Amino acid sequence: MEPRSAAAVGRDFPYTARTTCYIEVHEDGRVTHGDDRAAYERAVAGKSRLFAVWPGEWSSHLFVIDDLDEYAKAQGIKHDQNRTGLEEHVHDVEWTEATGRNPNPRSPYISIRLKLTCGCEIRDLGTFASQMREQRGWAIATSVGWGSSSGPEGTSYSLRVRRKSLGI
Numbered sequence: 001m002e003p004r005s006a007a008a009v010g011r012d013f014p015y016t017a018r019t020t021c022y023i024e025v026h027e028d029g030r031v032t033h034g035d036d037r038a039a040y041e042r043a044v045a046g047k048s049r050l051f052a053v054w055p056g057e058w059s060s061h062l063f064v065i066d067d068l069d070e071y072a073k074a075q076g077i078k079h080d081q082n083r084t085g086l087e088e089h090v091h092d093v094e095w096t097e098a099t100g101r102n103p104n105p106r107s108p109y110i111s112i113r114l115k116l117t118c119g120c121e122i123r124d125l126g127t128f129a130s131q132m133r134e135q136r137g138w139a140i141a142t143s144v145g146w147g148s149s150s151g152p153e154g155t156s157y158s159l160r161v162r163r164k165s166l167g168i
Contacts, residue, residue, distance in 0.1 A: 023051040085124070116157075
């Protein structure tokens with residue numbers, strides 16, 4: 001039985017799902033796991049092949065990662081503006097502390113309301129957090145919930161950010 005094609009699934013393939021397990025088969029026959037940049041670079045160079053196990057309801061399915069470009073975009077190795085909603089530029093942001101959402105003044109994280117006035121939108125929190133870490137030194141929490149709301153004034157986002165990284 002041959003593995004299924006991840007490319008055939010298209011953009012619906014769960015490249016970043018926590019339940020997707022990546023397997024790398026090296027040219028010397030070694031088998032390792034993981035989804036890091038080095039595995040991608042070895043696969044592009046033809047020194048290994050990448051596979052993914054995607055658990056189904058009753059059984060797991062084995063896929064060959066045969067669209068390395070799509071894999072790289074999903075993993076954030078290559079920037080994908082359509083997937084993230086974010087251009088690669090310095091973002092213009094306006095933010096305020098979310099009132100009533102930070103009951104503990106000694107908490108290392110605070111909730112903020114943020115607007116992107118540069119025209120971007122946040123579709124991928126990890127990418128936005130990485131960009132803001134580089135641009136402003138912000139430490140945006142990516143392991144907690146976040147959200148957005150839209151109205152006549154535009155879209156605003158609710159995020160948790162490390163207090164000290166905001167300079168307050």
